[in-house]
Amino acid sequence: MSVTKARSQARSEKPVEPAYRALIRTMGLLRRVMEPYFAKYGISASQWSVLRALNRAEQEDRLKGIRLTDLSDRLLVRPPSVTGTVDRLERTGLVSRAASRTDQRAKMVRLTFTGRQLVHRVRASHAARVQSVLAALRRDEQRQLHYLLDRLGDHLEELNDSANSRAHHNGHK
Amino acid sequence: MSVTKARSQARSEKPVEPAYRALIRTMGLLRRVMEPYFAKYGISASQWSVLRALNRAEQEDRLKGIRLTDLSDRLLVRPPSVTGTVDRLERTGLVSRAASRTDQRAKMVRLTFTGRQLVHRVRASHAARVQSVLAALRRDEQRQLHYLLDRLGDHLEELNDSANSRAHHNGHK
DNA sequence: TGAATATAGTTAGGAAGCTAACTAATGATT
DNA sequence: AATCATTAGTTAGCTTCCTAACTATATTCA
Numbered sequence: 129m130s131v132t133k134a135r136s137q138a139r140s141e142k143p144v145e146p147a148y149r150a151l152i153r154t155m156g157l158l159r160r161v162m163e164p165y166f167a168k169y170g171i172s173a174s175q176w177s178v179l180r181a182l183n184r185a186e187q188e189d190r191l192k193g194i195r196l197t198d199l200s201d202r203l204l205v206r207p208p209s210v211t212g213t214v215d216r217l218e219r220t221g222l223v224s225r226a227a228s229r230t231d232q233r234a235k236m237v238r239l240t241f242t243g244r245q246l247v248h249r250v251r252a253s254h255a256a257r258v259q260s261v262l263a264a265l266r267r268d269e270q271r272q273l274h275y276l277l278d279r280l281g282d283h284l285e286e287l288n289d290s291a292n293s294r295a296h297h298n299g300h301k
Numbered sequence: 302m303s304v305t306k307a308r309s310q311a312r313s314e315k316p317v318e319p320a321y322r323a324l325i326r327t328m329g330l331l332r333r334v335m336e337p338y339f340a341k342y343g344i345s346a347s348q349w350s351v352l353r354a355l356n357r358a359e360q361e362d363r364l365k366g367i368r369l370t371d372l373s374d375r376l377l378v379r380p381p382s383v384t385g386t387v388d389r390l391e392r393t394g395l396v397s398r399a400a401s402r403t404d405q406r407a408k409m410v411r412l413t414f415t416g417r418q419l420v421h422r423v424r425a426s427h428a429a430r431v432q433s434v435l436a437a438l439r440r441d442e443q444r445q446l447h448y449l450l451d452r453l454g455d456h457l458e459e460l461n462d463s464a465n466s467r468a469h470h471n472g473h474k
Numbered sequence: 475t476g477a478a479t480a481t482a483g484t485t486a487g488g489a490a491g492c493t494a495a496c497t498a499a500t501g502a503t504t
Numbered sequence: 505a506a507t508c509a510t511t512a513g514t515t516a517g518c519t520t521c522c523t524a525a526c527t528a529t530a531t532t533c534a
């Protein structure tokens with residue numbers, strides 16, 4: 129690989145999809161901004177996503193909690209990761225885990241009283257926080273961003289699913 | 302916290318900034334789609350970001366490599382994380398680390414010959430891959446997304462900086 | 475019914491991110 | 505010049521995410 133070759137490649141290099149780079153940059157920055165915010169309540173962003181899902185389940189009258197796998201599906205996070213997060217939430221007493229009566233394999237996860245209290249406490253300020261994060265964009269721009277990200281997200285899910293089914297049917301390679 | 306109170310809160314709950322949720326969803330999905338792609342070359346997405354930064358440095362004629370701290374700044378990743386990623390890249394022989402002559406504290410990181418080869422190999426297919434990921438959006442939509450994310454990103458950087466300087470000047474609390 | 479298959483969850487092991495606390499070297503101040 | 509402060513990088517220890525491999529329970533179907 130000669131120096132001249134490298135140079136000419138460099139010269140012909142296109143800006144490499146800036147939208148893609150912007151996405152990656154925003155991902156990192158958003159984490160950095162949100163993590164300290166949740167830390168004030170003694171939880172992390174992923175723990176909040178679990179608490180939120182459990183709260184939503186309660187509102188849908190799923191009184192006995194939801195299965196770990198359901199959590200995994202809703203949060204788009206693999207089961208082993210959910211196991212870990214629920215472990216820590218259980219350790220801090222915000223969540224409880226109990227075997228399902230109808231299926232001995234399944235564990236029903238739900239909020240404890242303390243967990244429910246915390247959800248309400250966070251909720252009280254959460255919307256304002258999210259708004260302050262999105263404050264750089266006008267209302268219609270937020271909608272536009274939402275629209276574009278949803279379309280992109282759907283596409284990514286397709287890519288993901290088709291990759292998975294390929295791996296499943298064809299074996300490896 | 303009575304049940305009725307919880308219910309009424311639930312009822313009055315606004316959709317909670319959908320743009321924000323879309324961002325989080327897209328973040329996770331993008332990682333899942335890109336990680337296996339880089340895995341085919343035996344590297345991870347963050348390793349690629351380091352290799353890419355080093356390659357760019359070479360093109361700017363920074364021949365002796367760049368300092369670990371420069372990498373940290375460019376990638377928006379804290380120094381300890383860069384240390385780890387560079388460790389692994391060094392172990393696989395894609396990168397080398399050497400003390401700077403002018404500043405004994407600094408380590409100059411740069412591509413090895415093998416590393417440079419890999420960068421060129423990845424480059425050959427990278428643009429197409431990114432395009433296939435963004436294929437859900439038309440060209441002008443990609444530009445629009447880029448524009449919105451950049452504005453959001455700048456805002457997040459401000460939030461971050463001001464939080465940091467607050468912590469610095471006021472001490473804690 | 476009994477064997478094969480599928481599903482729920484966990485464990486093991488690894489990468490990446492973070493903060494806090496440390497070492498070593500440089501720079502500034504008196 | 506000697507001390508004090510700052511900067512570069514690493515280490516320690518934590519969380520989150522992943523895949524692969526495992527255990528235990530359900531389900532299918534022959």
